[in-house]
Amino acid sequence: MVGAAELLADRDHVLVGFDGAVCTVFDNERARGAADRLRPLVGPVLPDEVAASGDPFAVLAYAASCGPNTADAVHRQLARLELEAQLVAGPVPGSTELIGALAWRGFTVTVVANQSVDAVRNHLALHELQDKAKRISARASGDPDQLLPGTALVDAAIRGVGASPERCVLIGRTPQELQAARAAGVATIALAPGKLRPPPDVVVADLAELRLAG
Structure with a gap:
């Protein structure tokens, strides 16, 4: 081999x-915190799997299904959270x-x-x-x-x-x-x-x- x-x-x-x-930008705790901060940008009513997810990329994927403006807003906020997190990580x-x-x-x-x-x-x-x-x-x-x-x-x-x-x-x-x-x-x-x-x-x-x- x-x-x-x-x-x-x-x-x-x-x-x-x-x-x-x-x-490792997001460990499990930071990933869940990022997902929690992204969800309000998508809306108060979310599918159960998105509402419960600890993965910010699951929120981003759902945001894309809501339209390009929502996807862009979540992408930009996620980028800010990643900038903060990589300093800690x-x-x-x-x-x-x-x-x-x-x-x-x-x-x-x-x-x-x-x-x-x-x-x-x-x-x-x-x-x-x-x-x-x-x-x-x-x-x-x-x-x-x-x-x-x-x-x-x-x-x-x-x-x-x-x-x-x-x-x-x-x-x-x-x-x-x-x-x-x-x-x-x-x-x-x-x-x-x-x-x-x-x-x-x-x-x-x-x-x-x-x-x-x-």
């Missing part, structure tokens, strides 16, 4: 999933070193995220990574069809570096990131335990193992 070093050796471009591999241990090592080895690094472009850009700037992860493919609107696990963000990342899917690999932790990459024809390295569908090409135990690969 191919390992991380072999997979990386055959690629020029690395897509790094933001959520959980670079910054900080980087995932080892993520800054990993991105630095990938850039030093000559890979083009693109961060892929369902989180807002502003939140990702701010995180990279705060941790002096903007010159290492030079490209961002992240949420820019309230349209859920443009988000993971759809392929739009991965496709945009590939176009942004003028590459083919075969020259890219995605490093990610969430099922949405990994599913989107595989659907776009991009090889995957998972930072997640347990069974994943579709299965990733490589599973590593932690970021340190991946940083040292090759």
Whole structure:
């Protein structure tokens, strides 16, 4: 079975999933708090599953079904909440070193995220990574069809570096990131335990193992 070093050796471009591999913006408590703050923008009467959800993206998806103006309002408020939350969350241990090592080895690094472009850009700037992860493919609107696990963000990342899917690999932790990459024809390295569908090409135990690969 191919390992991380072999997979990386055959690629020029690395897509790094933001959520959980670079910054866990919302833990369970912060996610529920964000969903609670978004719900009033949608309306007082909500479907039961939306009213009870602790996932802000479930509220965003419902907002999109209410119309573009509502979706935009929820997207903009969610972006503000993500900016606040990433300051508290900080980087995932080892993520800054990993991105630095990938850039030093000559890979083009693109961060892929369902989180807002502003939140990702701010995180990279705060941790002096903007010159290492030079490209961002992240949420820019309230349209859920443009988000993971759809392929739009991965496709945009590939176009942004003028590459083919075969020259890219995605490093990610969430099922949405990994599913989107595989659907776009991009090889995957998972930072997640347990069974994943579709299965990733490589599973590593932690970021340190991946940083040292090759």
